[in-house]
Amino acid sequence: MARAPIVLVDGSSYLYRAFHALPPLTTSNGQPTGAVKGVLNMLKRLMKDYPDSPMAVVFDAPGKTFRDELYSDYKAHRPPMPDDLRSQIEPLHACVKALGLPLLCIEGVEADDVIGTLAHQATQAGRDAVISTGDKDMAQLVNGHITLVNTMKEETLDEAGVEEKFGLPPALIIDFLALMGDKVDNIPGVPGVGEKTAIGLLQGMGGGLDTIYGDLERVTTLGFRGAKTLPKKLEEHREQAFLSYQLATIKTDCDLPVGLDDLDIAHPDREALVELYKEMEFKQWLAELLEGNDEGVDDVAGGEPVSETTDSATETAPTERHDHVITEQAELEAWLERLNEAERFCFDLETTSLNYMDAEIVGIGVSLEAGEAAYIPVAHDYLDAPQQLDRKAVLAALKPLLEDPAKTKIGQNLKYDISVLANYDISVVGPFADTMLASYVLNSTATRHDMDSLALKYLGEKTISFEEIAGKGAKQLTFNQIALEQAAPYACEDVDITLRLQDTLRPQVEREGRLAEVLDHLELPLISVLSRIERNGVAVDAERLYEQSQQLEQRIRELESEA
Template identity: 35%
Template sequence: MDRNDPARYPCRMKNGDHLFLVDGSGYIFRAYHALPPLTRKSDGLPVGAVAGFCNMLWKLMQNARDTDVGEPPTHFAVIFDYSSQTFRKDLYPEYKANRSAPPEDLIPQFGLIREATRAFDLPCIEMEGYEADDIIATYARLATEAGGETTIISSDKDLMQLVNGSVSLYDPMKDKEINVPEVIEKWGVPPEKMIDLQALMGDSVDNIPGVPGIGQKTAAQLLEEYGDLDTLLARASEIKQNKRRETLIENRDKALLSRELVRLKNDIVDIDPLDTMTLQPPNGPKLISFLKAMEFTTLTRRVADVTGTDAAQIEAAHVAVASVAEAHGPDLDVAPSASAPDAAAASAPAQNAPGVMTPADLVAFRKTEARASAIDPAAAIAIRDIATLRAWIAAARDTGLVAFNTQTTSLDPMRAELAGFSLALEPGKAAYVPLAHKSGAGDLLGGGTVEGQIPVREALAELRTLLEDRAVLKIAQDLKFDLVVMQRHGIDIAPFDDTMLMSYALDAGMAASHSIDSLAQRWLDYTPMTLKDVCGSGKSAVSFDMVEIDKATAYGAEDAEIVLRLWRVFKPRLAQDGLVSVYERLERPLTPVLARMEQRGISIDRQILSRLSGDLAQGAAALEDEIQTLAGEKFNVGSPKQLGEILFDKLGIPGGTKTKTGQWATSAQILEELAAEGHEMPRKIVDWRQLTKLKSTYTDALPGFINPQTHRVHTSYAMAATTTGRLSSSDPNLQNIPVRTAEGRKIRTAFIAEPGNLLISADYSQIELRVLAHIADIPQLRQAFADGIDIHTMTASEMFGVPLENMPGEVRRRAKAINFGIIYGISAFGLANQLSIPREEAGAYIKKYFERFPGIRDYMEATKAAARENGYVETIFGRCVNYPEIRASNPSIRAFNERAAINAPIQGSAADIIRRAMTRIEDALQSAGLTQTQMLLQVHDELIFEAPELEVEAAIPVIRTVMENAAMPAVAMKVPLHVDARAARNWDEAH
């Protein structure tokens, strides 16, 4: 009989009813692992998981009906995942991408378990496009709205976000109920914060990126302090710990994406009504018929006893067994049937693709090939004598390529000592060459060098012949690090390919990370060892030269082999996707340029920083006194909680809002709004925060980055960290030094030239607006740039009807804010805050702007439409920036991606232009005989050089010419690029 038949299922869920929802997919794996392998005697069919599932479900139902134990269920259902392709995959294709296929003997049991559920006369619910957890979330909400209670049979942390006064979890394996206190005890946060907690932590099992380096405890502490994820991200700049602050700022998008991935969808439509879940007495004959088909004699007897059924009179049911190809479910991430290239690859030799192939064919073949043979770190060899090393180098020359990577004592390439290096020639053939490993035993210094290692100088002499051989391609992951390390030993590396940069060119915006671990999981379905695995963590961690050689060999050789396999997949993909020129002209040539810049570093003046630190401390102390005077009491100005109580409870300032924890919100935006309304104390708080941040982040921290050997500061540039091609810097981050305040500009005065030299600052003028004028083909902007008219003055004149001559500074400032705001998709609310004007006035400005420059709106709409259709946008040089969430159902995520897609071609093109300039400038300076002028830093649209005073006058026009013509010959800009360049003793004066 149909479960929707009202004659049989008349019961509508009502106040006081109790719904049981079994996480069926979780039950499957618990059942499978809880019992030893079991096969049906008659034909050998694997049925262990089915047996475990049936026993667990029977026990659960019997216990649930026992009124002495608890409130029995009135409604009951088992929920399954339908398939691995859900809306989350649409949001983020790498979601659960690292899950391995289920055991072979489990595959035929998926369908049988669903049949078992129906035999229990229970609803077996699954929906295409959704996970079981989403279905559970929707039913839990519906039950709550009906006045009922819900018990979810699962211990999955993803479901703990649902726990509240009417929803609980029950772990049948531990016989433990999970309510709000249990969630707090385990995770440190209440259920309503589990989504934000998981967004910060990420989840390696489901391949949810999270924020790197943020674990459970840290995430819980941050949420306790800031209330929620939005507040935390908005106030991330206030965090005192440098690394944590920068990590949160740089990975903001990952956190927001992760939140959408972990947030359960509780509003699924077209779902079976709760009424169909009314729990009925067990149907003995129906269940026994299935159990006899599975040959579960013990459970058959128990069911017969409880239901009063004569099992002997019941015939076994005919239960069809699905083949692997017919099976489906999350539980089953079975790859589709191999295409012709894949099938051919299965039997083809490892190094040779079959026949004549298109790039797409070759990509398919290489993807199959990369996974065809297992990576076995234990099979790697340690090369411990010079003869063997020479043999490997000779083999590399014969092959014409070699994967290479270094193992060092530090992640700072300017301080790292070489412990050894790795080579891989082909899948299954990789080795590690230990050079300076030390014994952990012996004296207090850790013992001496381990015997059986090639002397460093002798090994590097042989290695040089390989790394500098132009006939052998060197393949590495993040080669810039290896390049800096080897160049410190006087060895260059050329030619080379870099798998990290290949992945970045191919999948910017798609891949959560371009690290070797992420790429190995995604493309090779392989989880490599981590540095913590070999070196340990925390206080017990050791440097790599203290790792046992056997363990170092497995780790180092594994890295090299992974890189080689990745390269074989990525190389043809560049051709298939039309991105060869992006990689070979924008990414790869910049690597040695940045390596040299990092090695050069820049000088800073400790005394200037010390004086500035003292000035900032005094200024902050004075502001603190003024703030406490205004407050009428002493309090911790750095405490958001105490500050909120002073502002809104004691002083009664209107306009305050509270976080979910009930604490007053005191973000920079809120304080700025209050200051704009004329409140004195919020303005002083903003100023105090700025001063203390400058002191802790720069004046106090920068001296600690001075290299003891070079006496200079060496920042590290990340080439694959942003989606648009912009570089980022770290240790220290020199791209976030503020320049809009006098105090921020003073910090730049500490960056100085060596005696006899000057610093040259060469800065593109309004490059993003020029790129916009080129891409969107805006006649007014093009003409203004061609005539050399100040673009902000021109915009002010167009917008407000004010003559160009004697333009008031305030009017120009408003036009400037609109010009730059439009590029970043600013809203009326944002512009109103920036200009301290009513939102209606800001909205009118934006409307008028689009009326005066209709081509800009046309560009924005066309770009959004193209991004929605293609899933990506392109720079003028062909760089692809992917936005897989551009079609997200969540309006905020969709809007964020649309704004980013509008800005990416502009910001990305500007980034590409400066990349092209950087790869040409050194040769241009050399050709001009300016051999002592060196490029030191790149900061957004600015390049910093150090030059002897005698070369400065000649160097500036060379630098300007290269930068202004960097787009040529690939792109003929419709507007001229302009570079401002000047020289001075320190960075601030040169800017």
């Protein structure tokens, strides 16, 4: 029987990502705790997914490493760590230890190199290794025995997964990073070589830096834009490219004070956890601990916490949703009557493209209250698709409602829907309520404001992803090709979730008076303005622009001469 894999967690990577992506939770006395909770949720998720696995959580230690000796500007341009993040490091370390997890923070060795070395040791000992990280650099370590998982994105990468994601096998990831550099770590790379050029170069040459520099003339024959002038850039920055290769390479042979035998998980220190959860006001976990549950795990897929400040999913979610698929005129008229009587409604377009300029409407989802939604299909055209209402007639019937200034239109990323509807001669009029913008105003430092992420974060619900009904990659279907049996629940869920998000997020915005002003008087009014600008373009005074350019160039020269 195969032994359970070694699980190695990139704690530093997850700490930064949790800080920037999750709600900025604080205790009643202002102590930041959001990043701690995010990382702990992810760790507890891993402990559930790999119950029999040895595990280590690895963090970067302060101080310099061999990379600083190779290149004095390594990571030199990184801004100082925010105080709200720095203050969460020590509590997080304490929580990790109290959970019984081995914590590694080794002076002079970066976390990536610790993980790389332990993963290599595991494979040498005949064991598989799972590296939990959100860092693309780790893809270079993937092989038949080493896999990456990212619980924040529900992503698992084996060798085939790396190639699908990056267009390159794991063996060329270091070369990829060396060519395009890394602004975060200040790895220089080759100036002018971005992600697409690096991929095209490595694919076209069929090998890494040695192959490329061994036959620079052949680079000119590659089919991508700029290939003819690329050899000169590569030659000029040859030394820099190979230096970048060294900087980007994760070491797998570090001399570490710990080994695989030191990674067994100990019993949690219940008393320490109780004190830590009290201090950080993790009320749900504390209650579970006191009731005898030693883990206190939030039951949320993807390892993201539901904010302590929001209503719980059990309080906001209806027990079931009633979906209606409108394919008869009488059904449409009944819903139109209800929409006419309503002061607000949620709507969402299902289309053939994310590009509003060429997107064609396939169907419209509408909802008036949580737990009930309707989908009006108008252009599903797969083989044996059922009869549907005429798109032109449906849009003509909805036009007065969408243009009625007395009705609030609720949506997620309304600018897209407004822009698509403009192509059908419908000018959607506010007032608007946009859950994507509400989320942004509440947490502008977060990187994810899509509906799936918001549903998980604020409602505790995992939604149907587009890939689940359409597939992915080259064979992915467009919405008109998806069977109604799959399309309707997806579309109805979209509007139902969006309506419920609006009712969850709006009270939070209103509790912060200044945020409500920003949302109501700046962000929401700009939806129509930005849609119109994107569709019509902006007039530019070319002569005035040239004058400003000349003035800036002159000022740059003056500053350079003063330096």
